[in-house]
Amino acid sequence: MTNTQQPTPKSSLAPVGGDRQTPDISRNAISQEIQNLNCTPAKYSHAIATFMRRRTHLSQYAQKALTDPSFAPYIINHGKVLGKLGDVSNIRDLQVLFKDTPNKENAPLTLEIGFGMGDSLVKMAQADRTRNFVGIEVHEPGIGRAAYLAHELGLTNLKVLNGDAIALLNNLPDEHLDTVQLYFPDPWQKKRHYKRRFVTTERMTLVADKLKTGGVFHSATDWEHYALWMLEVLDNMATFDNLAGKGNFSPRPDFRPATKFEKRGADYGRASWDLLYQKV
Numbered sequence: 001m002t003n004t005q006q007p008t009p010k011s012s013l014a015p016v017g018g019d020r021q022t023p024d025i026s027r028n029a030i031s032q033e034i035q036n037l038n039c040t041p042a043k044y045s046h047a048i049a050t051f052m053r054r055r056t057h058l059s060q061y062a063q064k065a066l067t068d069p070s071f072a073p074y075i076i077n078h079g080k081v082l083g084k085l086g087d088v089s090n091i092r093d094l095q096v097l098f099k100d101t102p103n104k105e106n107a108p109l110t111l112e113i114g115f116g117m118g119d120s121l122v123k124m125a126q127a128d129r130t131r132n133f134v135g136i137e138v139h140e141p142g143i144g145r146a147a148y149l150a151h152e153l154g155l156t157n158l159k160v161l162n163g164d165a166i167a168l169l170n171n172l173p174d175e176h177l178d179t180v181q182l183y184f185p186d187p188w189q190k191k192r193h194y195k196r197r198f199v200t201t202e203r204m205t206l207v208a209d210k211l212k213t214g215g216v217f218h219s220a221t222d223w224e225h226y227a228l229w230m231l232e233v234l235d236n237m238a239t240f241d242n243l244a245g246k247g248n249f250s251p252r253p254d255f256r257p258a259t260k261f262e263k264r265g266a267d268y269g270r271a272s273w274d275l276l277y278q279k280v
């Protein structure tokens, strides 16, 4: 299910899990929450993580990809100690990572933040071999799985990275990326957790800096409050042009495969909303 309409004023859809509050999804309430967040001093907001690392079982394939040196071409910071967050402090250029591949360093570059188990990212890289893709995640089973799939398919245009996307973005030069994609980011449903949402004015300013002029930020969510929240944040940024026109969601593009979280939401009857913004 895709949705280019405004979400209905009152959600009739049950959230996953029974213990979550029903958020106020009026535009005014969302706008007020965002303004409050924009007043948070940087010294506090910089310390807030957008992820919660989950301890989950590693499949034998993921484990092999994370530990076997033959997978080093697929995992940029391969060989780190399992269970620890990856270090991205010395990664300052993503294009250079492709210098020994058929595409070399000049192909258009997509960065996917939070690719989860990686199936949709791998499909996108498989479908467009002329483009270079880098995915960043903190979830080891997903990093291992994506690398394993890329290796099985012999993809030379996909690399994955273990680490915090914010730390990575801070290291990259400005005007470096052609596309940044963020599919079904953690919705952080409780009001006290809104500050952890990846889409905030501060974090999106960082994303905009790293995008080339004319580059695109693409997000999608099945969480109604977050869909409206993203629209409010991004429509109010002068650096971004809403490709569907201010106040509108975009039709779901054909090139975006369904993700694991999207399929899970659909099983609960949730629609999803796509947002596409170009850096001006």
Ligand SMILES: C[S@@+](CC[C@H](N)C(=O)[O-])C[C@H]1O[C@@H](n2cnc3c(N)ncnc32)[C@H](O)[C@@H]1O
Pocket (backbone or CB within 6 Å): 050, 051, 052, 113, 114, 115, 116, 117, 136, 137, 138, 139, 163, 164, 165, 166, 182, 183, 184, 185, 186, 187, 198, 259, 260, 261, 262
């Ligand atoms: C709800 S999941 C969605 C995964 C996938 N995109 C999908 O749709 O199936 C969000 C993912 O974003 C990752 N994530 C959140 N913040 C991140 C960050 N700062 N850097 C890297 N990954 C992050 C989380 O680890 C999680 O796996």
